[in-house]
Amino acid sequence: MGPSGSGKSTLMNILGCLDIATTGTYLYEGIAVEKLDADRRSLLRRYALGFIFQGFNLLARTSAQDNVELPLLYRGLSRKDRHEKALAALTSVGLGDKLRSSPAELSGGQQQRVAIARAIVTEPSTLFADEPTGNLDSVTTRDVMELLTRLNVDRGITVLIVTHADDVAACAKRTVLIKDGLIESDVAKT
Ligand SMILES: Nc1ncnc2c1ncn2[C@@H]1O[C@H](COP(=O)(O)OP(=O)(O)OP(=O)(O)O)[C@@H](O)[C@H]1O
Numbered sequence: 101m102g103p104s105g106s107g108k109s110t111l112m113n114i115l116g117c118l119d120i121a122t123t124g125t126y127l128y129e130g131i132a133v134e135k136l137d138a139d140r141r142s143l144l145r146r147y148a149l150g151f152i153f154q155g156f157n158l159l160a161r162t163s164a165q166d167n168v169e170l171p172l173l174y175r176g177l178s179r180k181d182r183h184e185k186a187l188a189a190l191t192s193v194g195l196g197d198k199l200r201s202s203p204a205e206l207s208g209g210q211q212q213r214v215a216i217a218r219a220i221v222t223e224p225s226t227l228f229a230d231e232p233t234g235n236l237d238s239v240t241t242r243d244v245m246e247l248l249t250r251l252n253v254d255r256g257i258t259v260l261i262v263t264h265a266d267d268v269a270a271c272a273k274r275t276v277l278i279k280d281g282l283i284e285s286d287v288a289k290t
């Protein structure tokens with residue numbers, strides 16, 4: 101958490117191996133990420149990390165099923181494996197009955213759940229979410245936070261969330277406050 105412009109997205113992009121810091125080093129599982137070339141960094145992202153965005157970032161005019169299958173296509177999985185894994189991911193986020201719906205036919209909360217299914221279909225160890233509930237109303241926000249909490253508790257996925265909302269932050273086990281590009285406080289729930 102932190103004010104606008106404090107550096108939350110910048111920090112998340114570095115942690116998510118999308119960006120490299122100008123100075124210093126970032127170790128992911130002991131690997132100095134800034135020493136990897138762009139191809140290796142993208143492999144690390146593809147195999148270990150998942151991303152969720154405020155604006156959902158789904159492909160329009162593309163079904164929920166096909167949106168979720170996309171990262172598996174990049175991994176070279178067979179059509180049958182892609183179908184099965186996407187179906188399982190969409191079912192696990194409660195959208196097993198919306199496989200053929202395109203984003204325009206879904207509510208904001210449902211679109212975000214498709215995006216979560218797309219992020220978890222590759223079984224990442226860490227999930228990065230930059231204001232995932234920023235475009236959602238409070239009831240839908242609660243649904244999405246329950247889902248993200250379940251991914252952490254049931255599957256052991258680490259979830260990093262940037263948020264401006266206190267109720268979203270309250271779901272987390274640890275809260276880092278950022279101000280003017282620096283960590284102001286870092287508090288773990290006991
Ligand atoms: N690649 C970059 N290189 C240098 N400066 C950057 C870069 N990206 C962002 N900044 C600057 O760093 C600061 C932090 O930006 P950032 O997007 O991380 O803020 P934020 O905390 O996510 O804000 P918001 O809550 O509005 O999303 C801003 O002043 C921004 O202009």
Ligand SMILES: [Mg+2]
Binds near residue numbers: 108110230
């Ligand atoms: Mg931001």
